[in-house]
Amino acid sequence: MSVTEVVAPQVITHWINGKSVASSSGRSGVVTNPATGQRVAEVSFASAGEVDEAVAAAKAASVEWRATPLSRRAEIMFRLRSLIVDNRQRLAEIISLENGKTIADALGEVARGLENVEFACGIPNLLKGGYSEQVSRGVDIYQIKQPLGVVAGITPFNFPAMVPLWMLSNAIACGNTFLLKPSEKVPSASILISALAKEAGVPDGVLNLIQGDKVAVSRLLEHPDVKAISFVGSTPVARYIYETATRNGKRVQALGGAKNHMLVLPDADISMTADAAVSAGYGAAGERCMAISVVLAVGSVADPLIEAIRERVAKIKVGPGSDITNEMGPLISREHRDRVASYLDSAIAEGATLPIDGRLDPAMKHDGYFLGPSLIDNARPGMQCYDHEIFGPVLSVVRVNSYAEALQLINDNPFGNGTAIFTQNGGAARQFQFDVEVGMVGINVPIPVPVSYYSFGGWKSSLFGDLHMYGPEGVQFYTRSKVVTSRWPDPASSKVDLGFPQV
Incomplete structure (x- = not known):
């Protein structure tokens, strides 16, 4: 089936109780191809009543699903993994059409999502409890893990398949029923995943999908039958989700924004470091919460590193993701592209320089929402380009005099999502991982996203809640x-x- 057959159309609706359900709210949004600016579909927005319908379906299914043997749940997860593998090209094309990222990048996203399905295949082992015999005369104690019931996930536009798979794989494998509210900008990947889950044997009502906006989110946050909320998005929204849902008695994990720093010591290999900075700064047009957005260049390393970055950026081909020769696609919307570009203006006005101006990239002649890779030099705290999360293909270089100065900048930052150090000194790297106040750390690795059998999450204003994701x-x-x-x-x-009672 072609991408056109999947999303062409039409009106993208909800998935409730194992089938596509048309909306009666009368409210909808437009799904746009960021590479062309053209409308590709309309997406329904759920009413509060339709959210209630989906929650009711999940609640009804939870009784039987909770009682389903672990071996059966694992078998279903294995089947889901196989079906996603078989359909990964189709998923990648849908992601590229609605999000704008290249097919290669979308395939990488699907692969990282699959890791979480694979992890959930081991659910019989993951749900093992503990047993202590004879804690008192004739008395034994054991601990068991039980599902919460109905849980929900609210996912962002930048990873239409990976982040939903982060959440739903563990949620349903643990015996919960799951309600997904994807970004209204990229609704189709989740529909395909829901259909594949049904084909894999996930019973009706166990996985439900609600399209929508703030109306749907607000109802999920207050609904008494929803026991937990997972969220990935910006920090202001993450804080709102956390405060509102916890006030309504829910368990919450809400991942917020980031300002990820790469610390480059003078002994770093310039070529390898430049490769890493370009890959991590401009991949997916910088629309990653783990993108490197600031390079902290210590001492004399700044000038040769900037020159090496310039050489690499000059070779990057920007354009529609449907063209396999392109390496970077558009941003998600015209408004977001223009906001990102405004940071280049403010950087110059505030005293920085612009060795690479993405507004001059040939891709800007396309009708889509393109902005070429940009590099800001001589950035510093207090500038808008440094203080704000830009979430686009803009890399800032801050020149510092020492490791201590760089570390202080990282630790003073309100975000604590990811960071990296590039050095050939093992002692310096070990000291950095000990000192830095950030949740995910890379040593000569620019995007330290944990594999599925560890967990993902930052510190400080990058995470609201006590537990990391997946x-x-x-x-x-x-x-x-x-x-x-x-x-x-x-x-x-x-x-x-x-x-x-005594022993």
Whole structure:
């Protein structure tokens, strides 16, 4: 089936109780191809009542799904993995059409999402509890992990397949039923994943999908039958999600924004470091929460590093993701592209320089929302380009005199999502991982996204909640522990004892 057959159309609707459900709200939005600026579909926006319908379907399905044997759940996850592998090209084309990223980048996104399905295939082992025999005379204690019930996920536009798979894989494998609210800008990938889940054997009602905007989100945050909320997005919205949902008695993990720094020491290999900075700064047009946005260049390393970055950027081909020769696509919308470009103006006005101006890139002649890779030199705290999360293909260089000065800048930043150090000195690298106040650290690795059997999440204003996403902490988030104290005595030995239990 072609991409046109999947999303051409039409009106993209909800997925409730195992089937596509048309909306009756009368409200909708437009899905646009960022590479052309053209409308590709219309997406329905759910009413509060339609959210209630989806929650009711999930709640009804949770009784049987919770009782489903772990071996059966694992079998379904294996099938889902196989079906996603078979359809990964189709998924990548849908992602490229609605998000704008290149096919190669979209395929990488699908691969990283698949890791989480693979992790969930091990759910029988992941849900093992503990058992202690003879904690008192004739008394045993054991701990079990049980699902929460109905849980929900709210996902961003920049990873239409990966982030939903981060959430739903562990959620349903743990025995919960899941309600997904994807970004209204990129709704189609989640529809395909939902259909593949049904084909894999996920029972109706276990995975539900609501398209929508703030109306749908607000209802999820307040609905009494939704027990937990997972969110990925900007920091202001993450804070709102966390505060609102917790006020309504829900468990919450809300991932916010980032300002990821790459610390480059004078002994770093310039060629390797420039490759990493360009890859991490401009991949996916900089629309990654783990993108490197600031290079902290210590001492004399700045000038040769900037020149090496310029050489590499000159070779990057920017254009529609449908062309496999292009390496970087457009930004998600015209408004976002123009906002990102405005930081180049403010940087110059505030005293920085612009060795690479993405507004001069040939791709700007396209009708889509393009901005070429840009490089700001002599940035510093207090400038808008440094203080704000730009979320676009703009890399800023801050010149510093020492490791200590660079570390202070990183630790003073309100965000604590990801960081990296580039050096050939093992002692310096080890000291950095000890000192830095950031949740995910790379050593000569520019985008330190953990593999699926670890967990993803930052510190400070990059995370609201106590548990990181996916991996072992994801299983912990989607379950609650129950401790059972058990005794099977001889009735003849039973007696009344009002004292506090002792060994």
